[in-house]
Amino acid sequence: MSIPTREGTVPWPAEMAERYRQAGYWKDITLGAAYQEVADRHPDRVAIVDGEVRMTYGELAQRADATAERLLEIGLEPDDRVLVQLPNGWEFMVLTLGCFRAGIIPVMALPAHRRHELTHLASLSESRAIVVPDVLRDFDHQELAHELAGELPDLEKVVVLGVPRDGAYALDDLLAVPDDAAASRSLVDTWDPDPDSPACFLISGGTTGLPKLITRTHNDYLCNIMATAEAAEMGPEDVYLGTLPVSHNFPLACPGVLGALLIGGRAVMLPSPEPVRAFATMQREGVTIAAAVPAVAQRWIQHQEEVGANQLSSLRVLQVGGSRLPDEFARRVKPVLGCTLQQVFGMAEGLINTTRLDDPEETICTTQGRPVHEADEVRVLDPLGEDVPDGTPGALYTRGPYTPCGYYRAPEHNSRSFLEGGWYGSGDIVVRRPDGNLIVQGRDKDMINRGGEKISAEEIESLVYAIPGVDLVAAVAMPDPVLGERLCLYVVPHEGHEVTLEAIRAHLHDSGIAAFKLPERLEIAPALPMTKVGKIDKRALREDIGSRLTTT
Template sequence: MTSHTSEGTIAWPADLAAEFRAKGYWEDRPLGAYILDTADRLPEKTAVVDGDLRLTYAELANRMDAAAERLLQLGLKPDDRIMVQLPNGWQFTVLTLACFRAGIIPVMALPAHRQYELSFLTELSEARAIAVPDVIKDFDHQAMAEELAVSIPALEIILVSGTAKPLNVRLEEILAPVKDVSAARARLDATAPSPDSPALFLLSGGTTGLPKLITRTHNDYAYNIKACSIPTGVTEDTVYLGTLPASHNFPLACPGILGILFAGGRTIMLPSPEPRKAFAAIEREGVTLSTAVPAVAQRWIEYQQEAGTSQLATLEVLQVGGSRLPDEIARKVKPVLGATLQQVFGMAEGLINTTRLDDPEDVICTTQGRPVSEADEVRIVDEFGEDLPDGVPGSILTRGPYTPRGYYRAPEANARAFTPDGWYASGDIVERRPDGNLIVQGRDKDMINRGGEKISAEEIESLVYRIEDVTMAAAIAMPDQVLGERLCLYITVKPGREVTLEQIQDLLRRTGVAAFKIPEHLVVVDELPTTKVGKINKKDLRADIAERLAAAGVHAK
């Protein structure tokens, strides 16, 4: 029987699905089963740490199954959707696992989302429930959830972490343990979701438009997790610190929280990557692995350079992804933080690339790695879809056993992003080296076209970071009547310091950069705008420079 959610999902062709099974990529097991495996093997080992709360694997499995039963008792059914808007904490982990067990599909919203995004996502997914915190940083998430329920009749159940109002349900009660969970386990095993059914909805990234829903099945997501765990060296001795929003694919499953729990390691939940708290947690728990976006990695490097702490002695690997890490910052990770850098380039839509821990330093610092699976197919093509040779930047196309074949209920987006034979176009511009490692040159919308000459924004940004006083850099296209576009650079600088356009131009000339790549306009700001994912919001910067040009009486186009 086809589930409601499956009706909006594009399945892999039957022959490919059979091949993925035959080769062992798909194991035909629901995600919850892997957690139970670990709990049976290591019942007394600590699985999740959140402040003073420590859950063993036996306790985690108990809460997972007890919560799965309670969600069903609330009236939710397998294949129903629940919006999950929770900060990093044990509640997020247990609720997500409980959904996997019950066959309820979590929609991974972000704590930063507000009514505009959540209304769209709730209606698109037809969610019947939402899980929110009560208040974070003076924002009342519970009140927002109530407003959503008024405007969206299908949204019937509001779960609140913290203090729940009378008509809402306190999430912690749903996630509470029971004395004997064996009966619940037997019942849930008997009604376990199909491994081919949707396990969760991730949100598409990007800075334009509202997010799209990415359907990940139990089979493909389990393989995603396992394939990512191998190059990261995850074992039951791994201690993972999660500070990025856990609802993102990167900290959730690359290998992330789920990879650690599959392996029997320990995961530490922290709602913020603020260096003082993160470093204290690393020292206290003996953290061996953590994840960061480039801006966080840079903050950690600067903090360690200033404070000179001894708190990072156990940190072995720092994964950095989400956007291209400038080479100059990459080269500081090992000497300053003491950890091996692992660059990660991937997408919630599937393909994950990593550098390997034993790669030469040059590969680690200047590339974004290679696919984690032998089954990942990658093509680099030109604007006409023709394959390009190694060393020539082009658009990346990919497909494989954990790259879905389309977005959920999004035919127009699917027509743009997926080819009829299943190749996914992420919009990333990459260059493949002869050794198979990829270098991310930016986004197709992040290439500046100066009179026909293409400039990679990320290439310029990486060079500008060689100026010590530059703390953040963003290169964007500035509209121009003559050339169509010119290169404009936005930067933030260290307090009390000054960086001029002439200084940057001189650096690039001395570096030997082509003249057409040298920035022609500089804007120094106190802070760069960011997206909800923490990436620099270049859409806002393009709008800002257009306003500045108009105010100056410059008619760009």
């Protein structure tokens, strides 16, 4: 029996919540109701484009209400959690809006997640349903979903985008056009979820093992969306291109697809950022704002330099986030792609920083921006917890109207990640300039950032230790010119044992982890360097692999 989410959620302190309400930062309206207001004003305006599908605001609203009604008809209830693992497409957005309207909470899994991650997320959230594609890129998501439903006590229902098997529900049936749109609207309007209740669960980067759940309420997430929309100067005339997995916070709500819909613009969904298709789509749809991680931005720049076609004439803003964009590529965005770069540095846990469109080129190309909201508070601290002056590297701490005060059902993590007063420590090492812009210098947490996908060193190490013959293992980031970082393993084998990269990858694959977490280099060593307190010295290992790469 799942617990109510209020028992696992850390609320904002009452005085902070009241201050945010009095200042108008929290609107006390749900995300579903906010969308309905826009749809009522512009029912015939195109809201979503997905291939040949063009869905108006009115059609999307009607389907969302019908979906909300049908989710309850199949036995789900407000405050139930639903694990959602869908590719980019109109189905994702109808389902998400339907959940918002019903008060059902989507848990935003990534398409790359497999058994290892999905078991953890479903268990931690106590999800009662899982929504998956049938078979995608040769992986049978439906088969895995049925296996999980047979193993986990709370997971009762499997919903499939495609042909359902073994008693699963067809997602197409849940998302279908309503028989009586007016009746569905009247019914769903009466449900009215609490704006302080969870709208969705995002997942953390997982720096200390498996991912944690981040509670985003309707109030705080709407604040997040509108603040980032203002920083991007997004308006009703804008066309937003979503190519990154939309279950990530960045393409979902910074301002992302939800921002486009709540502003009255248009969202174009693509399953991949592959440049030939992406560029053709931008030209056909008149895309004005697109988002990319650094590796994608670099591919787009290189593609444009190679083909030289005038397909991006409508593009005015390219947002780049997920990890730091090298300065040399940042300086090539405007001359090559012809648009303004907006650097985006933030976290699913809250704080979003961006450069502004009218900033000097030096600021745009060499910093990761400043907070998007006037109520965002930022501190840069030394190892003793003291504030450091501008220009000095330190650990980033933050709080504000869209930065939650704790992870869901994670008291131990919360004690490590949050200071008294609601200050969240992101794990980033930054330098704050006198103008308030931040420069990201790295991380103080044990994590590899592979093209925007976060890999927990601890998670990988614990799995590798299960391999016979492994005495010591350390997972570290190695620099990569395309992805920023890749995963390298240092292994000390037991005497007489041979450990190979192929064997490690096969073991990890069989463990059911996402493919992006597989190590890409193995260094066998007779011993690993240790710190004075007896811990593996990962700084020395990172320096070692960096040196090896520069000499090869």
